[in-house]
Amino acid sequence: MTTKQLDSYFRSFLDIDGFLRTDDSLNGLQVDNDGRNITKVAFAVDACFESITLAAQRGVGMLFVHHGLFWGKPAPITGIMRERLQVLLSHNIALYAVHLPLDQHPVVGNNAGLADLLGLEQREPFGDYHQHKIGYKGILPKPISIDEAVKRISFMGRPPLGVYPFGTKEIRSVAIVSGGAAMEAFQAIDEQVDLYITGEMSHSVYHYAVEGALNMIAGGHYSTEVWGVRRVMEKLANEYNLEVEFLDIPTGL
Template sequence: MTASAPTVARAELVRWLNEYLGTTRFPDRSMNGLQIEGKPEIRRVAVAVDTNLRTIQDAVDAGADLLITHHGLFWGEPLALVGPHRTRVQEALGANLNLYTSHIPLDAHPEVGNNAMIASALGLQNAQPFGSYRGFKIGVKGDLPIPMSLQDFADRLQRLTGEICLVHGGGPGEVRRVGIISGAASESVVEAAAEELDTFITGEPKHQDFALPFELGVNSVYIGHYESETFGVRALAAKIEETFGLPWQFIHVPTGL
């Protein structure tokens, strides 16, 4: 006899997510947690970086009862249900799809967070919290086990993400001490310099921060906002499977940014 697929009550899984991620711990413009309530029972999970019509439809097509994203639909301000926003919400409600979002909590998580997973993939040693955000450390810093040239380091990141990196080589030609903050944290190269790191990784640059790496003597490597934030949702989904036995699927909708 074939064993039936596991089923987890939505309330139980949401409770576990809130506790595991520390969902209410961080000040955040994102409305973290359950954003749309759908089916009361979860049998399959989908995860994605962004919540948009494509990721919602792909999650539904994959048979998911719960979609977990890093960027949700609600950001702490009233938003009228018109245009694309209405269509996205209507699509999720029509499919009875649950939507759960974790923004800063998933960046900062020490086990499955974006920054922790990038640090792990790079094999950083002596990993420590790094990168201040409203009184919390949400990034990671550490040492490469073997120093490498900046070019080799950028090539390694390119193989890791599958995207070409943008390198602002303001620092030394050899990479030893690295700081990581996923997303759009180019201004945090200032903190990297203050902590005597030679290289800083984030997702995307901001125009006003262009000169900072060169003026501070720190390399900034931009691996793409989207690509820097694929790590956490996938690691979280694997943790859910390990804990509850629920199958999952990553919905890959790259933005090129």
């Protein structure tokens, strides 16, 4: 497939145009190739030098990431940025990035993936971000403990950044916004959910969670955002005769 064909494919189910005014990320094709067909696509959370170099070593034609290179304003092609782009261009690798549209997607998104791991039912959009709700909330079929919730959402068995058991021991309702969404805990308190899951905790939120009797899990920015790229990878592999690979580069954060 060409980059134009892959771009059309990804746009067919990811609402890239719907986030043009609200997402700082330059969603879509960030770096093109020379027009040749792509037979292998690698998927990673971050477009860093390590993921780009690994993609080059694995002989891929496109790297699909959640966090791309360009965010809201022109970036000078110097230093680290130049080194990253040099590897992409010298190995003819296209770079494709999808940020908030991948968080929000109800099937292949990061938050949908976490909700599936928990088995959430009666799902509703949750987490207002510039008039978009990018997360989900729902009800568990049976109450679980916060430790059980941690087990269900942990990627590769890696421990979360933090577990904050400030609420009920029997959890029935859960709200989820992956990544750096600590402040959405205030919405979780207002909507009286039992557990809020995100990637990172904030000092500004801590005492409100205590006083609002809100359980929280800071699962890690990286670990809560592997699910979307992996689901897009699986969808692409199932629908087209392309080789795919997930590049696991955890930050511990």
